[in-house]
Amino acid sequence: MANSAAPALGLRDGDADELDRLLRSTSTPAGLVRRARIVTLAAAGVANSRISEVVGTSVPTVLKWRSRYLHDGLDGLLDAQRSGRPRHLDHAGVISATLKPPPKKYGVTHWSSRLLASHLGIGNATVARAWREYGVQPWRSGTFKFSTDPELVAKVTDVVGLYLAPPENAIVLCVDEKSQIQALDRTAPMLPMQPGQIERRTHDYKRHGTTTLFAALEIATGQVTATVKPRHRHQEFLSFLRQIDRTYGDQELHLVMDNYATHKKSAVTEWIAAHPNIHVHFTPTSGSWLNLVEVWFGIIDRQAIRRGVFTSVKDLNAKIRAFINGWNDRKHPFVWTKPVEEILKKAQPKTN
The missing domain is CATH 1.10.10 (Arc Repressor Mutant, subunit A)
Structure with a gap:
């Protein structure tokens, strides 16, 4: 009789552990769990009728999966390929x-x-x-820009080489300006952060003018020399260069700058030529992201400007200076890690 006379089902080597894993896993399909239980109970010598009661199936079904295991092992417990209409489009x-x-x-x-x-x-x-x-996402879109600078390779190699191996007894400064910083005032007081509630501000605001932040980041220490000006012409930039010169004296300086027009005005280039201790390294066209001060501009924007409330340009300038003073107290070095080859691979368009 099928009820109790069936001998204990002999398991193949290693199948006991695999059956135990199937029974314990929360991701095992219900049908496969039922078949694994049938085989496990049969291996323990449980009568077929008793297995059918425990698992909640019929004795013929118990006999079917016993037989499938005997012939094909664990593979015999898997679902057979179903017939039917094939997928319309793969x-x-x-x-x-x-x-x-x-x-x-x-x-x-x-x-x-x-x-x-x-x-x-x-x-x-x-x-x-x-x-x-x-990995296709048609709803998403991004931007890109390839540099058309004919001196791309030379400029990238120069700037990155300066970051990775600066000259001895010299200071590397990343110089740039962040223009059109708006003094925005909200139409109502901010609602402060509370447990379970983020900080909130009104969606509308009042404009009180703009300012320009000139900054020089010393990459070895993170020290920032900066000033704020109402405009960003070459006159203001030249004034900032003089400030840098006063700050660092006769030390050898290597300035990393972009190709902005104010950086190449004759008055600026003549002043630099008259200071042999100052050496300029230009980033390639459309490659201002190579300038590490841009990273620092992102920091001050996130931490002090974007969520700030400014009642006037004077207030904005005062809070920018306060951030810079606090930054210089907790400054840290800026370390460049990406090699020239990897940058050039991404910066240049692919050719067939």
């Missing part, structure tokens, strides 16, 4: 359609999963799965 076909622009009749710039599904005559869940599988 994932590669979905991606191929996604990478083509939508027909003009739709009047859209990119596909949504529902629009593409309707276009292909399939379910939008299929489209979504294909996009996840291939």
